[in-house]
Amino acid sequence: MKAKLLLPENIIYFLALFGAVFTGFSISFDFTSVGIPLAAGKFPTYLGLLCSFITAVVLTIDVFRNDIPGKFWWTFGFLISGGITGIFYLRSLQKYFLRS
Template structure:
């Protein structure tokens, strides 16, 4: 069991991280106008995706340091460089990392 709880419940954080990853990749790879959406919607989705990635990174960095997870500096770098992707990986196995500390 983890020493402390997440600032946001894990189920909601999964959704936030997944939203950030999916729409960050989609808005960089595809134009919103290709789907018949105005460019304002594409800009809004990009902004929301960045906000979701930022929230995910902040919550998980706080969690890693509060729980004194081994390799916390490497986790922090991973969160900062890849945001939601590393966040999803960490959330999936979060309880296992605290047992080794």
């Protein structure tokens, strides 16, 4: 690995997965129908978006520091869906460093 990630890889996996699951889950389901107040139902959405934002920032910095091929496409993917694209990037990270 040329430059290390700003956060440990297992924490970024957790943040990416947490962000993807909670953002998708809370957007897909209406919590007010089961008696949860609207403000409390928005909390998982905000938490998921925060985790996706942290994942996108850390991985975007990593893409540009290590000069990964297709860095603009990776950045676009992180900005559109931080958690899901982040998981795919982390899984293929070692492949990029074997090439260089």
